[in-house]
Amino acid sequence: MLMLPELMVIATAFAVLLLDVLVPEKRRVVLAPIALAGLALAFFALLATPQDGELLGGRFALDVVTWWFKLLFLLAGFITVLISLDLLDGRVRVRARGIGFRGEYYTILLFTISGMLYLISARDLITLYVSLELCTMPLFLLAAWRRDDLKSGEAGLKYVIYGAFASAFLLYGLSFVYGLTGEMRLDALARQLQGGAPPLLWLAAALIVAGAGFKVTMVPFHMWAADVYEGAPIPVTAYLSVASKAAGLALMFQMFYRVFGPWLHEWSDLIAVFAAVTMTLGNVVAIVQNNIKRFMAFSAISQAGYTILGFLGPLDTGIPAMIFYLLVYIVTNLAVFACIVWYSNETGREQIQDYRGLAQTNPVIALMMMLGLFSLAGIPPLSGFVGKFFLFSVCAGAGYHWLVAVAAINSTVSLYYYLRVVRQMYIEPPEENAPRLTASPTLATTMAALTVGVVLLGIVPVFYETIHGQTITWLAALAQ
Amino acid sequence: MTTFLAAQTPGLTHWIVLSGVLFAIGVYGLLTRRNAIGVLMSIELMLNSAALNFVVFNHFRAPAGVDGQIMAIFVIAVAAAEAVIAMAIFVAIYRRRGTLDVTSMDALKD
Numbered sequence: 001m002l003m004l005p006e007l008m009v010i011a012t013a014f015a016v017l018l019l020d021v022l023v024p025e026k027r028r029v030v031l032a033p034i035a036l037a038g039l040a041l042a043f044f045a046l047l048a049t050p051q052d053g054e055l056l057g058g059r060f061a062l063d064v065v066t067w068w069f070k071l072l073f074l075l076a077g078f079i080t081v082l083i084s085l086d087l088l089d090g091r092v093r094v095r096a097r098g099i100g101f102r103g104e105y106y107t108i109l110l111f112t113i114s115g116m117l118y119l120i121s122a123r124d125l126i127t128l129y130v131s132l133e134l135c136t137m138p139l140f141l142l143a144a145w146r147r148d149d150l151k152s153g154e155a156g157l158k159y160v161i162y163g164a165f166a167s168a169f170l171l172y173g174l175s176f177v178y179g180l181t182g183e184m185r186l187d188a189l190a191r192q193l194q195g196g197a198p199p200l201l202w203l204a205a206a207l208i209v210a211g212a213g214f215k216v217t218m219v220p221f222h223m224w225a226a227d228v229y230e231g232a233p234i235p236v237t238a239y240l241s242v243a244s245k246a247a248g249l250a251l252m253f254q255m256f257y258r259v260f261g262p263w264l265h266e267w268s269d270l271i272a273v274f275a276a277v278t279m280t281l282g283n284v285v286a287i288v289q290n291n292i293k294r295f296m297a298f299s300a301i302s303q304a305g306y307t308i309l310g311f312l313g314p315l316d317t318g319i320p321a322m323i324f325y326l327l328v329y330i331v332t333n334l335a336v337f338a339c340i341v342w343y344s345n346e347t348g349r350e351q352i353q354d355y356r357g358l359a360q361t362n363p364v365i366a367l368m369m370m371l372g373l374f375s376l377a378g379i380p381p382l383s384g385f386v387g388k389f390f391l392f393s394v395c396a397g398a399g400y401h402w403l404v405a406v407a408a409i410n411s412t413v414s415l416y417y418y419l420r421v422v423r424q425m426y427i428e429p430p431e432e433n434a435p436r437l438t439a440s441p442t443l444a445t446t447m448a449a450l451t452v453g454v455v456l457l458g459i460v461p462v463f464y465e466t467i468h469g470q471t472i473t474w475l476a477a478l479a480q
Numbered sequence: 481m482t483t484f485l486a487a488q489t490p491g492l493t494h495w496i497v498l499s500g501v502l503f504a505i506g507v508y509g510l511l512t513r514r515n516a517i518g519v520l521m522s523i524e525l526m527l528n529s530a531a532l533n534f535v536v537f538n539h540f541r542a543p544a545g546v547d548g549q550i551m552a553i554f555v556i557a558v559a560a561a562e563a564v565i566a567m568a569i570f571v572a573i574y575r576r577r578g579t580l581d582v583t584s585m586d587a588l589k590d
Contacts, residue, residue: 126551133558137565144569153573154585160566161519161582165510167562168526171555172503175533182542184551227588 002053002062005042005070006117009077012038013110020103028102032085035106039078039113046070051470054123058185061123064474065257068323068467069120069250072330076243077113079334081106082446083341084235091440094348099146099233108138109239116243120250124184125174128254132170135247136163136215139240143232155231162214162224170211176204177259186258194262201263208255215248216304219278229297234344237293238337241300242330249307249326256311257319264311268398271311276406279305283413287420292340292350295417296333299376302414303329306391306407313394316475320468321390327467328375328387328457335450336372338443339365346437352421357430362437366425368451373418375454378411383458390464495536502529516573516580520566524559531555 001007015038016031023030046067054061086092088102115135122128140163144156178184180200181192193201213221229237256264282302289295307329310322342365343358344350359366375384388411396404439447457463502525509522531552538548574580 126547126554129551130554130558133561137561140565140569144572147572148576150576150587153569153576154587156569157516157573157582157585158588160562160569161510161516161523164520164523164562164566165526168503168506168523168530171527171530172533175530175537178534178548178551179537179541182537182545184545184547230588 001045002049002055003060004045004049005074006114006121008038008042008045009074009110009114009117012042013107013114016103016110017107020107029089031102031106032081032089035081035110036078038110039074039081043071043074043078046074051474058187059124059127060118060121062121064470065253065319065323066120068470069246069253070117072246072323072326073113073116073120073243075327076239076246076330076334077109079330079338079446079450080109080235080239080243082442083238083334083338084109084233086345086440086443087233087235087341092345093437094344094346096146096149096233096344096348101145105142105145108141112136112138112142112243116247116250119247120254122254123186123258125178125186125189126184128186128251129171129174132247132251133167136167136244139163139236139244142236142239143228145233145236149231151231152233153231155228158224158231159228166211166214166221169207173204173207173211176200176207180204186254190259190261193259197263205260205263205267212248212251212255213274215251216245216308217248217278217301218274218304218308219281219301222278222281222301222304225301226294226297229300230291230293234293234337234341234350237296238334238341241296241337242333245300245304245307246326246330249322252308252311253319257315268312268400271308272400272403275305275308275312276403277305278302278308279407279410283410283417286414287417289417290351290353292352292355292421295352295421296336296340299414299418300333302410303333303376305410306388309391309395309403309407312398312400312403314398316472317390317394317397320464320471321387321394323467323471324464325387325391327463328383331450331453331457332372332375332382332384335447335454336369336376338447338450339369339372342439342443342447343437345443346439352424355421355424356428357434358425360430361434362439365437365439365447368447370422370425371451371454373421375458377415377418379415381455381458383454383456386458386464492536492540495532495540499529499532499536502526502532514581514583516566516570516582519582520563520570524563527555527559527562531559 016035051064051067112135115131118131119135122131140160143159144153146152181189183189217225279302282298286298307325310318375382378384378388392404506522506526510519513519534548534551570580
């Protein structure tokens with residue numbers, strides 16, 4: 001059963017929705033464990049599915065890249081549920097306004113995950129578009145989740161307008177791709193386009209890149225990110241910064257590799273410029289941010305710039321480098337966000353200055369947050385360094401030495417602003433009588449497990465080697 | 481004049497121009513409207529121009545299949561879902577602020 005993981009996620013979503021109606025308010029704490037169990041089952045179902053095969057006349061297919069992307073989506077979804085459940089169950093010291101509706105929250109979250117799972121498996125334009133909307137639209141609602149909160153509502157409004165705008169551009173681009181070839185299937189499309197590229201294809205590609213760039217927050221399609229990240233509830237921000245970005249990258253994989261494959265090398269210069277501008281703008285603007293969520297938004301924009309470097313290289317190095325970096329980025333960014341969620345649960349604060357003296361009151365959590373931030377900056381031997389190393393070597397291998405220089409300078413700049421947070425935690429004294437904060441068992445375990453992941457992914461080579469080896473075998477089988 | 485017009489059948493180019501104009505009107509409306517509902521209507525216009533493209537290309541480029549028409553139906557369904565979500569968010573905001581003027585949305589800044 002190739003579609004088992006998707007079906008399990010959807011079944012869990014409906015089970016949670018139904019139980020939300022049937023179970024009295026006090027017992028609704030069971031909803032989060034059910035969502036977690038469903039995601040875990042889908043994860044094991046995915047491990048048991050073969051990395052090759054197709055369904056529905058080839059409209060739904062699995063291969064190595066697809067399989068790894070699904071693994072990443074399920075991982076990101078699982079961790080997001082883990083970091084949201086304290087906030088939604090009200091096990092917090094400072095209650096956020098208007099947060100609640102647990103059943104609907106998990107249902108909507110599970111639906112976006114199922115949309116992402118279908119997105120990467122889609123092999124024709126209709127499935128691709130519908131699953132993209134299935135993974136995007138519920139996110140609008142999640143961003144506006146705190147119904148009584150001005151900022152959350154405004155984030156939802158901005159996200160829904162920008163998001164629908166971007167998806168209209170994407171759809172217009174897809175319609176031209178269909179018009180050029182008269183085909184809906186991605187493989188048939190690619191075959192038709194191999195003959196020659198009429199000017200209309202450039203227009204279609206530009207529109208599609210605008211739509212996909214919106215999701216990965218590529219400059220100049222990034223302007224929604226900071227506002228939406230700031231207004232959304234923090235677990236949703238965490239989810240947006242990793243899973244939504246992963247979905248955007250999945251869309252780029254689908255369009256760039258499966259449809260525009262023969263033309264991709266002609267656009268290398270353009271992709272290089274986009275990557276350079278994205279990482280530079282993200283890093284420069286992050287320096288002046290004071291709100292930790294806006295700060296993480298610009299940090300996430302710059303990380304998107306590094307990630308798309310992988311499109312410059314050949315398939316056999318570019319694909320594994322991007323997938324591995326995405327894995328590292330999901331674990332690292334969620335490790336930092338788990339600490340931010342915890343701090344906001346305990347104190348209700350989210351300015352960078354509020355973190356002062358955290359190392360004296362809660363040394364272990366400060367250490368975990370510092371490791372996460374250093375990994376984002378790319379300090380060896382943490383996993384962020386290894387991920388960036390592979391991406392930069394792909395970039396250098398493609399002959400873009402100037403871009404490697406820009407990326408290296410950007411990493412140094414990023415270290416400066418990540419250290420701003422570390423400075424607040426370690427050098428500034430805590431406020432007078434700042435109490436020692438406690439962490440709930442779930443959040444403490446999640447933070448610890450993610451920190452172990454941040455360290456291990458960089459030291460243990462098995463992850464990258466597996467992705468790389470499987471991609472090579474798959475590409476060799478394709479070439480035959 | 482009328483007999484001349486009646487004798488003409490619109491070709492692919494006419495339809496593409498129509499959909500391009502619709503799309504452009506949508507973009508213009510999105511940039512100039514102050515009311516969020518007006519912005520949403522402009523977005524619907526853009527989605528519909530894309531749906532029109534699919535039907536037209538289906539007719540002129542791949543008359544043997546119905547893929548483009550199916551896509552157009554899906555686009556209409558997706559646009560409806562999008563409108564529902566947007567309206568839900570707008571209602572929540574309207575209750576709180578009493579206005580849907582998008583230029584007054586400036587609570588999020590550093």
